[in-house]
Amino acid sequence: MKLLRKKTGLAVGVIGVGRIGKLHIQSLVQRIPEATVAAVADPNLDAAKEIGEKYNISSVYSDYQKILKDRKIDAVVICSPTDTHAQYIQEAAAKGKHIFCEKPVDLSVKNITAAINAVEKAGVKLMVGFNRRFDPNFQKVREMVASGAIGEPHILRVTSRDPEPPPPSYVRVSGGIFLDMAIHDFDMARYLVGSEVVEVYAKGTVLVDPEIGAAGDVDTAVTTLTFANGAIGTIDNSRKAVYGYDQRVEVFGSKGMVNIGNNTPDTHAYFDKEGEHASKLLHFFMDRYTESYACEMRLFVDAVVKNGEVPVGGRDGLLSVAIALAAKKSMQENRPVKVQEILG
């Protein structure tokens, strides 16, 4: 493994070593021999140093620009706060780096468009971190829809509920439930149905925690999506499912239906005087999507190394945000909103 890295590895710089940054570094180091984490940067230098030492990373910085300026770095993985993404993408593109950026790319259509333009101009690759596309369950559903097994898609159902809400401080800067949480479901909707969303109607409310309302957000939402191919989708979101991370989808069509259940730590069933009992769902996304995170990073490295297509591009990043903004507007004005109204 070490030999391979020395000989052929893609040199990657990771910007931001929070929870997701650490996860990507771990995947790159342990699972992807074709890449080396050559540098990390985080304003919190101690955090960066800790990671650097743990994974034996050569260069550790507080300033991300040092990564961009390093000519030995081939690609960057952007895991910094959302409001820096669009800017970093443009700067990295200008330096000729390939880019993996966490979702959402930005909360504004204008900024995302600027980032996409910079990437296209520079001729580098940009992949957006919609990791769930690489989960075996969701992939199986997509595969069955794409194969025609269910015929023409008519109805999409998505249930997406977190085990516990983020702190109000986070909620306040998150952009709200649609841009922060449901955005994954909007991307999944486009991916599974294979058609673009043209109209959105969203209903949201505060039922979990009044502090989330005080922070200007809702914690419970139901969204109706109308697709270009005529299909209708419905997504329900909650910030707090006491029974664990609830992630299910169903696509119903003219020839059949496919759905997926949740993942659990084991398959046991226990029977006693009260009835049957089984394990709780996996707790949250770090447990549930471990493999899909590793997989998306491998696909990014592959796309760069083999000069192939990235599986989730800038346009995917743009459209998921546009749907989220439409949902937000729809909820605020209690009327259906066309995605085109957001894209302008």
Added chain:
Amino acid sequence: MKLLRKKTGLAVGVIGVGRIGKLHIQSLVQRIPEATVAAVADPNLDAAKEIGEKYNISSVYSDYQKILKDRKIDAVVICSPTDTHAQYIQEAAAKGKHIFCEKPVDLSVKNITAAINAVEKAGVKLMVGFNRRFDPNFQKVREMVASGAIGEPHILRVTSRDPEPPPPSYVRVSGGIFLDMAIHDFDMARYLVGSEVVEVYAKGTVLVDPEIGAAGDVDTAVTTLTFANGAIGTIDNSRKAVYGYDQRVEVFGSKGMVNIGNNTPDTHAYFDKEGEHASKLLHFFMDRYTESYACEMRLFVDAVVKNGEVPVGGRDGLLSVAIALAAKKSMQENRPVKVQEILG
């Protein structure tokens, strides 16, 4: 059984011997010793005679008024076409008969209100045929919500898909998917959540059969319901699920979630080179709700015989229609519609 009937039976007259009429007669004869089917009436006299002979029913008429005029008849079961329900209810009430009426009571709020007023004035009982409330699966969900097992309800999900669409001739006079089909789901929504629906947003489209569109209806619909207690519901309907009659609900709340799956003819699982295979769902409502039809008739007879409350009253019949009318208007005008706007 025969002795009991002679001695104590409630004398029931059944108006209309179509599919549902026959089912109710069978339940009354075979399962409910406390009642006797004393008369049947149907404009199609041959059909009435056939049933009369099969079940040894004393009086067989083409004219339902003969049943109303028969002083030995205690109660009527109205299974005639929808547009006759409100009138028959009023006439039966005037004659002092207790009334079981199939859903929907009528397609107009005004007519239903008139029927309810007549019933109240006459002091007779009126029960509306929302049989699904008596299905063991739905009852279990209601029981768990009512017991507080899921805490405060936040999200309701209903999937309700028929195995095949009715003929266009039926569609044309049915009142449309919301009044004909989803009305069961609207009643179920009120029943399960235990709170009234205040606003409806419905999206409908023609994906199954263009002839349904030509008949002025849609065959695929997604409806968002807002409840007085703050919960949000979503219902998806299709007129054609090739894999059978798909009837699932889920209620999610602050302390947990409860849902139900479909019923199948057996519990077998077959494993071969391709994977695992199980039985198709039960085909349609006659197979799926056999027990709940028998149960609702027993509860009607019990309520009359013991002078108790009917479990589904005129107001339930009214509100389900009001929600359906709101859904229809919402779809037509592509905007959320308040139920109060319909009730006036």
Added chain:
Amino acid sequence: MKLLRKKTGLAVGVIGVGRIGKLHIQSLVQRIPEATVAAVADPNLDAAKEIGEKYNISSVYSDYQKILKDRKIDAVVICSPTDTHAQYIQEAAAKGKHIFCEKPVDLSVKNITAAINAVEKAGVKLMVGFNRRFDPNFQKVREMVASGAIGEPHILRVTSRDPEPPPPSYVRVSGGIFLDMAIHDFDMARYLVGSEVVEVYAKGTVLVDPEIGAAGDVDTAVTTLTFANGAIGTIDNSRKAVYGYDQRVEVFGSKGMVNIGNNTPDTHAYFDKEGEHASKLLHFFMDRYTESYACEMRLFVDAVVKNGEVPVGGRDGLLSVAIALAAKKSMQENRPVKVQEILG
């Protein structure tokens, strides 16, 4: 229904109005218009009278011989204690009655053979009450094995556990777990595999209740069956499963495997902080096999009325007892016992 009975009904006399006798009477009265329960007999005359009144049965006796002597009776249903079965069969056959007899026919090969001979000589029909063969789950398994879906059967697994043991007084006269309880599973084994059992090895022990041991029986047993076609079967029995009546089978073969799960009162799943929870199994055979009891009685009436084959004959009654006796001997002597050794 009443008319039909008057015109064409098979006149049935039921001997014994214990739990199973009552069940068969109810099926005959409510579900099988082609038959009439014309007489019942039970040494406990009060019990017989109570049933007679409830179901409006013309003749009620304490002496079963009155039924046999009644020339208007076409068929008898024998639900008296096991040690009377063989004798009653012979007497009923001598009077030209068709016979439905509860299992086991008798606890001795010699007596069963005598009963079968009497039936053959008289040219009447004898059906043995292995009702589980008519349960939709078991039927589906048999159908799949017979269709070749699993190829050649290699392994049979049966789990058969009662929710609670019978009282020691019953255990003492029951013939033991193999003749009283596992006999159903031995019949099922022959039925599902479609091949005869040639050798038995049984291991039994007292783990549930020492009083069962004191009564000379075991309460927990595992039996290995070797079939003529080479397949191997294994059955596990317990007198006490605290979670309900556990009735599962699995047949594994060269092309696949089929198994069945248990039946529950509903399909709900409840999720809370502890995990997932579902309903307890149906409690016992009266709940679990309601439909299969009704079905076997209908098939008996059909076979008599249409002069067809009974689906479970005297030989089935004989062989299941022979296997049970082999199991008992195997357990006592801790060695494999050939069924032929029992049949002699």
Added chain:
Amino acid sequence: MKLLRKKTGLAVGVIGVGRIGKLHIQSLVQRIPEATVAAVADPNLDAAKEIGEKYNISSVYSDYQKILKDRKIDAVVICSPTDTHAQYIQEAAAKGKHIFCEKPVDLSVKNITAAINAVEKAGVKLMVGFNRRFDPNFQKVREMVASGAIGEPHILRVTSRDPEPPPPSYVRVSGGIFLDMAIHDFDMARYLVGSEVVEVYAKGTVLVDPEIGAAGDVDTAVTTLTFANGAIGTIDNSRKAVYGYDQRVEVFGSKGMVNIGNNTPDTHAYFDKEGEHASKLLHFFMDRYTESYACEMRLFVDAVVKNGEVPVGGRDGLLSVAIALAAKKSMQENRPVKVQEILG
């Protein structure tokens, strides 16, 4: 990771680089930073070199003795053919190496005893590779039995079926289905029930492939185990389940029952006109037990590094073989065989 290895790693030598050897090397390199694979040996030097290069291993030998003689090596992982295990264990113990040995330790009680004695004399650790103990499903069952959730264990059921038989050449030297395949289930039986097996009755036959019979083995077997605590177990084995690797267990007791299902690559369910369909089981042990292999190696390294107890010791290796030998003898002589008869 690299730094850690340099500083503190346990130096491991792997003997045998077949399928399992490679798997253990991969686990050690990618998942266990506390260990370094310092040397590999295999008579097939090319295979050893290939692995050595892939994982950057310093020393590559054809002769395993070079590993034993290397004073820098702390522990050995023995993945060579079964008939070498006992000898290598003794030699490694003599050199003071800690030992991880694949199952079975040997096919003879005498040789295993000699190996255990050598290990005890040398004061080194010996762990035997019953990896399934570390699978989350089996662990959950053990945990529930140990916690008392099912009360006293009464019945154990194990289903263990391979997707396809090994080649006859392998079968010939494997020691037979009990020593080669069912041995895992015998270990699992002891582990799950928490009591020793005292008697065995096994029935085996050739139903899958006559060539397996020609090679002196059976391919289908059912084994009854009697435990010291009175519980009875039954295991069914087949060399060929066309639907994939079938690995299920169930423990039934006085207070309840716990069982586990199989693992599948995803949780999808597909519904079409034929019914419901789900994914095939994972194909074989490399897919099914990936995590448990990694886990057992980590526990071995932990036990050595922290000087703790190994979770599966020499006695576990001995007893599983003794049960397998008893099963073989039982099948050959068609009589129950006490394990003590084998242990002598």
